[in-house]
Amino acid sequence: MDVSPFEFQGPVPPDRFQGRDDLIADLTRRVTERRVTALLGPRRFGKTSVLQRLAADLTETATVYVDLYGVQTMADVATRLDRALVRSDGPFATSAGSIAATVGIDLGLVNAEFAKPRREQPDAATRLTQLLDVFLETAARVPALLVIDEFSDIGRVDNAAALLRTQLQHHYRDVGLLFAGSHPSTMRQMFTDREQPFYGQADIVVIGPLAAATLHAIIHDGFATTGRDAGSVVSHIHHLAAGHPQRSMFLADAAWRHTPRGVTADDHWPEALAAARAQIDVFMPAIHDEFTVSEQRLLRVLAHGQPPYGAKAEQLGLTPGSATNARKQLTHRGHLNDDGSLVDPLFADWFRRTLPLA
Ligand SMILES: Nc1ncnc2c1ncn2[C@@H]1O[C@H](COP(=O)(O)OP(=O)(O)OP(=O)(O)O)[C@@H](O)[C@H]1O
Ligand SMILES: [Mg+2]
Structure with a gap:
């Protein structure tokens, strides 16, 4: 097997x-x-x-x-x-x-x-x-x-x-x-x-994210040793997971499971991605609910690549004071990187899919 x-x-x-x-x-x-x-x-x-x-x-x-x-x-x-x-x-x-x-x-x-x-x-x-x-x-x-x-x-x-x-x-x-x-x-x-x-x-x-070259080698090796071809799926994974090790492997696993032996992963990437997202969607709402309202708003703004104090933040009712406080809390608890991006790229992806910004 x-x-x-x-x-x-x-x-x-x-x-x-x-x-x-x-x-x-x-x-x-x-x-x-x-x-x-x-x-x-x-x-x-x-x-x-x-x-x-x-x-x-x-x-x-x-x-x-x-x-x-x-x-x-x-x-x-x-x-x-x-x-x-x-x-x-x-x-x-x-x-x-x-x-x-x-x-x-x-x-x-x-x-x-x-x-x-x-x-x-x-x-x-x-x-x-x-x-x-x-x-x-x-x-x-x-x-x-x-x-x-x-x-x-x-x-x-x-x-x-x-x-x-x-x-x-x-x-x-x-x-x-x-x-x-x-x-x-x-x-x-x-x-x-x-x-x-x-x-x-x-x-x-x-310890930082996995380098693109490392990810490339790991994913290509994994596919090759099990009789499959990773094709260009690495770039899709890298684009979405930004070198987050566990998230990258989670997506690589999904791609692998949807790729039969002798086939190239690209052909099956859309189904693999949909299946991976479906899995994420099961528990993300519960995780989201654990945050305070200000934290939820800030995460949403940041997941969309918007600044914490800009027009979009204001539109969501996030005041500069609550944004500062929420950012401090979220960074402290390991949810935000120092540059304000979400540590979990699939949480960011979930926000973009579930809670778009007008
Ligand atoms: N060198 C690596 N190559 C590929 N994937 C890796 C590598 N290191 C870690 N991972 C991925 O990250 C996942 C988590 O790894 P690990 O448990 O070592 O992380 P951790 O930082 O100790 O996590 P935690 O904070 O939960 O204790 C692994 O299951 C694997 O998917
Ligand atoms: Mg550990």
């Missing part, structure tokens, strides 16, 4: 990952030089894929990959680190397991400790501190890189960022440290505020 070569749900596995050579080389150099690094970018731009590919490439270094998505408590943070230590490369995990045992921690079972009645639970901050010590002690024996993905979510847990800083700031020369996250504004605030101890000193690396 033919399987689509275009991944658009979750990270691209390292063995199928293509492109981003310069970014990977840049990150490799920084973590090898032990520079504390923060990888910033919008949602679904391929941060996790890059981190996993980097980990796969660094064969001499064990990667401990911590995902902080959705953490709400110190116990959550401790549990995620525990899980990451257990899942790290064999020798590192084994060594970490024995070091943890010396302080009475069963690696991999920290989650169970926090499921016990409250009075039997360990103090979460103490557990986290101990686990960080376990990591650092193990890293002194086995070269390691600590990757913390979705780092911005740590902001929801009081004192967690400070605790991490206290533990890590004197050791950053001994281990690689790489933070990644979306909500670029939150990440940027944290990592570019030079007053912020430790985090403010990090190197910032931004």
Whole structure:
């Protein structure tokens, strides 16, 4: 059975990952030089894929990959680190397991400790501190890189960022440290505020859209290896998705599904696009409804390529004050790029199709 070569749900596995050579080389150099690094970018731009590919490439270094998505408590943070230590490369995990045992921690079972009645639970901050010590002690024996993905979510847990800083700031020369996250504004605030101890000193690396040449290679390869011809569909995709990685792959997948073996994708692009849009149309209204009225108006104006303070904005009842405020909010929450364009090009496409401007 033919399987689509275009991944658009979750990270691209390292063995199928293509492109981003310069970014990977840049990150490799920084973590090898032990520079504390923060990888910033919008949602679904391929941060996790890059981190996993980097980990796969660094064969001499064990990667401990911590995902902080959705953490709400110190116990959550401790549990995620525990899980990451257990899942790290064999020798590192084994060594970490024995070091943890010396302080009475069963690696991999920290989650169970926090499921016990409250009075039997360990103090979460103490557990986290101990686990960080376990990591650092193990890293002194086995070269390691600590990757913390979705780092911005740590902001929801009081004192967690400070605790991490206290533990890590004197050791950053001994281990690689790489933070990644979306909500670029939150990440940027944290990592570019030079007053912020430790985090403010990090190197910032931004992940941008996929280059046209990369997209071309990925899509042509994907079609060719499955007996199809991508024809000129790449330019349609690039035109619509503007290098947004997940959106580009979503459209490439739609094009591929509508192209039988031995056929050129161009012949079927109109049906593919209609099917992709139909899928988008199912959930966009619910997403749209989550925004305030001013935000909806601003998104609409910007999706049409109009300025936030022009005649069209005024026509929609968007005052300059509410436009400024909405823009700040939407940028902060990762819906708008700094240049005022929508991060999700298919959301912009939805606005243009559903809510035209007179
Ligand atoms: N190098 C790449 N080549 C092709 N597509 C890619 C690449 N990197 C990412 N993508 C596309 O982007 C999607 C999201 O990738 P990934 O989960 O790594 O992004 P992310 O920035 O970590 O997202 P999130 O913000 O949801 O955590 C993938 O499913 C894939 O469609
Ligand atoms: Mg991710």
